[in-house]
Amino acid sequence: MSSGWSWWVIGLIVLNLGVTFFLFLWAPRAKVPVLPDGTTGHVWAHGALREGMHRLPGWWIVASLALYFIGAGYLVLYPGFGKYKGTLGWTSGKELAAATAANDAKLDPVLKRLAAMSVEAVAADGQAQRLGERLFVDNCAACHGRAGLGNLVLGAPNLTDNDWLYGGTGQDITTSIHDGRSGVMPPWNALGEPTVKNLAQYVLSLSGQPHDAAAAAAGEPIFKSTCSACHGPEGKGNAQIGAPNLTDTIWLYGGTQAAIETSIRDGRQGHMPAWSPRLSDDEIHVLAGYVHHLSLGGNATAR
């Protein structure tokens, strides 16, 4: 703040406190002419309301005086009187730093203790589960749902079923959270709609769902030559690149014929953002433990 503005603020404070303090001292001493009936003679509503004359109550005077002392004390202790910084040296930045340090002092030992443990062990730790749940609800629940059940609209995987796109070890989960994941299934509409439909029938057959056997047979060679590059010749998927297993009953975007056709025709580019550096490595470690805990049906036990 420039010294010009500093003096501006000081002037306004002095003016404000000066005027009100003058009135506080002087007004009770002002001689108010009182009529014989005890009123000031001011009337409203054609005399139905008349202004009486009473002294200010003692508590009001004391309370007002106290406010002047409190105000003066505040201006001495805290910044406010122009450029003057106050004897306490208070700033919002220092208060934030102190509050953060106080919180860190409580949290750091916990995070440090958990950081030394494996993700699998963190999953079984009660304190880590409570911490992880807070982090999960604030950061992960938007896509995976509060209970971690996933979301077919987004293709956000269910985290409670112990079926993994990119692997389910502690390290795999940590990597998924830390760096994010991007699905890269290209659109296959160029193959033509009949081929897309045949492929969908073949995919249905892989997981043993009702399907048109003739169409599936027609789709099979295309699958073997094209889709198998990622999903494998048997459609069992590939955790290296996050290609889903097509032979089970777990579906990212739904396992109906229509959903599968859409997936093939338009492709899928599900994207999980990287959580580093939004979350610290220690927080990601705790979250990985929580996700592992969820995948075991919420009943993780130490190995």
Add this chain to the structure above:
Amino acid sequence: MAYRHFEFIEKHAWTLGILTAVMVSLGGLAELLPTFVEAGSVRMSANARPYDPLRLAGRDVYVREGCYLCHSQMIRALRFETQRYGHFSTAEESAFDRPFQWGSKRTGPDLARVGGKYSDDWQRVHLMDPRALVPQSNMPAYPWLATAKVDGADVAARMRTLRKLHDPYTDADIAGAAKAVEGKTELDALVAYLQGLGIANEPQPAKTGAAGVAPVARSSP
């Protein structure tokens, strides 16, 4: 001053009103006026860029739809806010916001650093049907954004106006605006704007400025 002076003030409504206004305005004159006048001295970092055309269109959709009524873009310097949302907001981050999107009304979460927190798809689906993703959400759906096209000529006109207000758009920026938003819907624009919040379009705090100001939101445990 004698009693008759008070009596005069008390009995003349205009005098009473004006003197009351003078006393009430003192606080504002002390707290608001200096920062208003000195606002021009807020220094932007060297890599600060104004909104690109698509994000500018998105920003205007954000304002038009009243997103600010439920979402603030101001992370306060309080531990429980910085822990959840990241580094507190700084003045220069809003240098290109007219009007600024601060506020204290949070029916939904603060959005100052929401960019990149969720995927583009998430933002898209969430704007079309919030409860498809967050069953507990009470946010309204904005399905019309998906069909409304962004008008390139209109965006260019807005950029010319903002340049009059000293936003550093070049002639090339403005000439390229129509192409940059060609075929884009308001939903595309709003998603681009949201995905840039706290990341792409806001000036990075100067490294030499306030100590400890990190350019990217980082939650401290």
